[in-house]
Amino acid sequence: xxxxxxxxxxxxxxxxxxxxxxxxxxxxxxxxxxxxxxxxxxxxxxxxxxxxxxxxxxxxxxxxxxxxxxxxxxxxxxxxxxxxxxxxxxxxxxxxxxxxxxxxxxxxxxxxxxxxxxxxxxxxxxxxxxxxxxxxxxxxxxxxxxxxxxxxxxxxxxxxxxxxxxxxxxxxxxxxxxxxxxxxxxxxxxxxxxxxxxxxxxxxxxxxxxxxxxxxxxxxxxxxxxxxxxxxxxxxxxxxxxxxxxxxxxxxxxxxxxxxxxxxxxxxxxxxxxxxxxxxxxxxxxxxxxxxxxxxxxxxxxxxxxxxxxxxxxxxxxxxxxxxxxxxxxxxxx
Amino acid sequence: xxxxxxxxxxxxxxxxxxxxxxxxxxxxxxxxxxxxxxxxxxxxxxxxxxxxxxxxxxxxxxxxxxxxxxxxxxxxxxxxxxxxxxxxxxxxxxxxxxxxxxxxxxxxxxxxxxxxxxxxxxxxxxxxxxxxxxxxxxxxxxxxxxxxxxxxxxxxxxxxxxxxxxxxxxxxxxxxxxxxxxxxxxxxxxxxxxxxxxxxxxxxxxxxxxxxxxxxxxxxxxxxxxxxxxxxxxxxxxxxxxxxxxxxxxxxxxxxxxxxxxxxxxxxxxxxxxxxxxxxxxxxxxxxxxxxxxxxxxxxxxxxxxxxxxxxxxxxxxxxxxxxxxxxxxxxxxxxxxxxxxxxxxxxxxxxxxxxxxxxxxxxxxxxxxxxxxxxxxxxxxxxxxxxxxxxxxxxxxxxxxxxxxxxxxxxxxxxxxxxxxxx
Numbered sequence: 001x002x003x004x005x006x007x008x009x010x011x012x013x014x015x016x017x018x019x020x021x022x023x024x025x026x027x028x029x030x031x032x033x034x035x036x037x038x039x040x041x042x043x044x045x046x047x048x049x050x051x052x053x054x055x056x057x058x059x060x061x062x063x064x065x066x067x068x069x070x071x072x073x074x075x076x077x078x079x080x081x082x083x084x085x086x087x088x089x090x091x092x093x094x095x096x097x098x099x100x101x102x103x104x105x106x107x108x109x110x111x112x113x114x115x116x117x118x119x120x121x122x123x124x125x126x127x128x129x130x131x132x133x134x135x136x137x138x139x140x141x142x143x144x145x146x147x148x149x150x151x152x153x154x155x156x157x158x159x160x161x162x163x164x165x166x167x168x169x170x171x172x173x174x175x176x177x178x179x180x181x182x183x184x185x186x187x188x189x190x191x192x193x194x195x196x197x198x199x200x201x202x203x204x205x206x207x208x209x210x211x212x213x214x215x216x217x218x219x220x221x222x223x224x225x226x227x228x229x230x231x232x233x234x235x236x237x238x239x240x241x242x243x244x245x246x247x248x249x250x251x252x253x254x255x256x257x258x259x260x261x262x263x264x265x266x267x268x269x270x271x272x273x274x275x276x277x278x279x280x281x282x283x284x285x286x287x288x289x290x291x292x293x294x295x296x297x298x299x300x301x302x303x304x305x306x307x308x309x310x311x312x313x314x315x316x317x318x319x320x321x322x323x324x325x326x327x328x329x330x331x332x333x334x
Numbered sequence: 335x336x337x338x339x340x341x342x343x344x345x346x347x348x349x350x351x352x353x354x355x356x357x358x359x360x361x362x363x364x365x366x367x368x369x370x371x372x373x374x375x376x377x378x379x380x381x382x383x384x385x386x387x388x389x390x391x392x393x394x395x396x397x398x399x400x401x402x403x404x405x406x407x408x409x410x411x412x413x414x415x416x417x418x419x420x421x422x423x424x425x426x427x428x429x430x431x432x433x434x435x436x437x438x439x440x441x442x443x444x445x446x447x448x449x450x451x452x453x454x455x456x457x458x459x460x461x462x463x464x465x466x467x468x469x470x471x472x473x474x475x476x477x478x479x480x481x482x483x484x485x486x487x488x489x490x491x492x493x494x495x496x497x498x499x500x501x502x503x504x505x506x507x508x509x510x511x512x513x514x515x516x517x518x519x520x521x522x523x524x525x526x527x528x529x530x531x532x533x534x535x536x537x538x539x540x541x542x543x544x545x546x547x548x549x550x551x552x553x554x555x556x557x558x559x560x561x562x563x564x565x566x567x568x569x570x571x572x573x574x575x576x577x578x579x580x581x582x583x584x585x586x587x588x589x590x591x592x593x594x595x596x597x598x599x600x601x602x603x604x605x606x607x608x609x610x611x612x613x614x615x616x617x618x619x620x621x622x623x624x625x626x627x628x629x630x631x632x633x634x635x636x637x638x639x640x641x642x643x644x645x646x647x648x649x650x651x652x653x654x655x656x657x658x659x660x661x662x663x664x665x666x667x668x669x670x671x672x673x674x675x676x677x678x679x680x681x682x683x684x685x686x687x688x689x690x691x692x693x694x695x696x697x698x699x700x701x702x703x704x705x706x707x708x709x710x711x712x713x714x715x716x717x718x719x720x721x722x723x724x725x726x727x728x729x730x731x732x733x734x735x736x737x738x739x740x741x742x743x744x745x746x747x748x749x750x751x752x753x754x755x756x757x758x
Binding site for chain 2: 155165171172173174183254306307
């Protein structure tokens with residue numbers, strides 16, 4: 001009697017503590033794949049733990065920034081149902097804002113966050129208000145073409161203004177930090193940390209503030225939100241602006257790392273789309289974790305398939321996710 | 335559900351991009367305006383040479399996209415050459431006929447380069463220059479061949495382009511084999527002279543036809559000197575954001591020399607990775623590396639590239655004519671002249687020189703005259719520009735440069751050296 005009770009309570013404890021979602025299998029498969037990849041990479045590098053540590057560190061650090069870019073994208077899609085193809089161009093815009101302010105006014109590149117974030121926020125708000133709001137609710141392709149056009153416009157306006165030569169934001173000699181034998185430059189660490197902090201700030205803003213609640217309300221049920229007095233088109237403007245500000249912030253954070261050209265943000269565009277699908281459309285934390293996974297996929301893909309594009313690993317992850325869990329890792333509904 | 339919407343969206347994007355790339359032929363208004371003019375001219379082409387007063391040359395480069403920085407400079411270089419020749423009285427034996435450059439944007443894609451080449455020939459171009467990328471050059475060469483119009487490649491490195499037995503395509507810069515084998519030879523000579531022992535070399539190269547063909551040529555020559563090239567790591571130059579892991583792999587192999595081949599942005603990333611990882615090689619040696627000999631490179635990497643070598647084609651800074659051209663270019667264009675732009679200048683010079691010999695607006699006569707070219711070069715080479723039967727410039731040669739005290743200087747061979755090479 002006693003023993004059966006204990007078993008029953010243990011069972012219920014298990015089911016409470018380990019509430020496996022109905023389709024948990026794909027996640028277990030994903031974890032198994034990750035372990036397998038790590039093992040293969042270990043063999044591939046002849047057991048060099050240093051290379052693996054470096055791949056982990058580099059992958060996570062790049063992933064932080066990818067996550068921030070994808071966060072803006074996923075927010076815009078989750079709330080507006082707009083696929084923003086201009087996200088990469090907005091990252092580039094952020095880079096050039098930093099380039100101009102840092103080089104012409106002599107600011108520390110990271111302080112230019114205080115300019116690039118509000119500027120891109122305003123730009124995003126303007127774009128949504130005068131361009132995209134007008135074609136909302138119609139054909140999906142309309143807003144898609146609008147954002148694509150916006151991206152081309154931004155890229156070519158930058159080309160016209162700054163020319164195509166690579167520019168750089170000088171931060172002087174790099175300090176290098178040692179992480180378990182792997183190395184990371186100061187600017188990459190700052191980019192990673194900055195991206196994480198901004199993403200978490202945004203997450204709490206969405207969870208804790210009234211504007212965040214309104215955004216979530218519009219995302220889950222626009223009609224219902226309108227019924228309780230939420231001005232949806234204003235929320236749309238704010239959401240697009242936040243998405244653009246995320247891109248701008250990411251642009252500023254990577255400006256000291258990359259060579260700045262009018263198409264420099266393009267690579268973030270591609271990864272961002274993969275991350276959004278990976279993390280689940282509209283999932284803020286999903287985007288952040290998806291970013292880290294994609295960053296790692298890029299590095300380990302590079303180790304496993306040395307003569308291929310580093311995006312190969314990313315697209316393998318993309319295809320696997322579409323097969324195993326098309327709604328994304330962080331979505332409960334299908 | 336939403337994923338399927340996104341998938342539809344992505345498919346839509348692919349369609350739109352395809353539409354964009356095939357629609358670029360309306361881009362160049364200036365060329366459009368002259369279309370009627372060229373139609374008239376086409377009808378008079380058979381008439382005696384004296385009636386020609388404008389000679390059109392098509393210039394196709396990547397004017398937008400990731401390589402626009404070079405493409406725009408190269409187009410300006412071609413135009414400066416035409417302006418210089420026109421100011422000096424045009425083509426003398428055609429009664430001072432003026433050169434006109436028809437510019438077009440390859441957008442960096444082979445198909446667009448090909449269709450633009452066809453369009454410019456339709457509009458009356460009797461010669462083509464371009465295009466900075468090997469893949470684009472291959473497609474343009476087929477157009478040149480089909481239409482019987484000479485094509486002078488200013489920059490495009492891959493051997494394959496001229497391996498097809500084309501008779502209308504000529505190349506000014508040294509090809510990939512020359513880059514790789516000369517690079518290995520110079521490395522051998524430099525390290526032998528200095529008594530530096532080399533046995534193991536790591537190579538990091540971008541993965542397109544350019545990087546791969548340079549690697550293959552270098553590897554072949556290295557085997558002849560008894561060097562092991564290992565590890566060999568390739569990467570996608572336009573998708574890469576970090577090379578630290580790659581450099582860690584290099585470090586684990588403990589190479590004596592690290593050879594790097596690629597473009598600008600990835601060259602800067604490689605430099606960052608080298609200074610972070612500190613792989614401990616005796617020399618960092620670029621071959622056809624687009625960053626290591628760029629004037630803005632030492633500043634962009636904040637001194638981290640000090641002492642790096644690079645084997646590449648280069649404008650001859652010891653030649654006063656070249657310096658004069660470069661100075662005037664900088665004044666009018668607002669940026670220091672890149673070596674790629676001097677190659678475009680040179681390509682137009684070659685065509686103008688051949689026009690003086692052929693005394694005709696006929697592309698076939700022009701082709702024959704280009705094949706017989708013997709012209710003093712403004713580039714740092716070993717002799718005059720002369721083409722062999724495949725169309726390669728027999729005297730095209732790379733030279734060795736080094737970053738010294740935050741400036742790029744020519745260091746080897748001795749006849750073009752500005753300073754002695756420095757070793758750690």
